[in-house]
Amino acid sequence: MLRRLFGFIKRLHLKMLGPGKRAKYMRKHMHFVGNNVLLYTTHFGTEPYLISLHDNCVCAADVKFITHDISVFNLSRQLEDGTQLDKVGSIELFENCFIGAYSVLMPNTSVGKNSIVAAGSVVTKRIPDGEVWGGNPAKFIMKTQEYIEKMVETNKSFPWMPEINKLSKKELKTMREKYFFDKECKL
Secondary structure, eight states: OHHHHHHHHHHHHHHHSOHHHHHHHHTTTSSEEOTTOEEOOOBOOSOGGGEEEOTTOEEOTTOEEOOBOTHHHHHHHHOTTOOOOOOBOOEEEOTTOEEOTTOEEOSSEEEOTTOEEOTTOEEOSEEOTTEEEETTTTEEEEEHHHHHHHHHHHHTTOTTGGGTTTSOHHHHHHHHHHHHHOHHHHO
């Protein structure tokens, strides 16, 4: 009972930390956590020591790290000789990668330098450097450089961009609402 209570308190503490402090806290539990890592998630699986996060990684809300496939316990029961099976794997996120909200990272996967995983994706393999992947299972969408160019072009149509650093939060909110919901504004 005490162990369960301690676990609950630990999870609650983890949820209350901000993304930067959460990453610092996880340094003592993960294999490696680099500098400037932001963790908006609290789902690190049962073996966080099999997770390695390099510098400038960002994991959005509710990203799930799956390092252990528990299905093998059921398979072990079917073996008459009492053999135990185990299926675990590491997850490594390299420099400057971004993992979108609600994505799932499966065992034995990695995300390369300067790569992006779209929200809600299931990563089942190693993603190369400089690519954008998404879907279930995640598949190649485009090169990161192409995505940057696309976003630069898209941002040219946002009327708040030239003044974004000078606007108050309220002014920015008003401009964005007007842009996306005022039909006359888009014409």
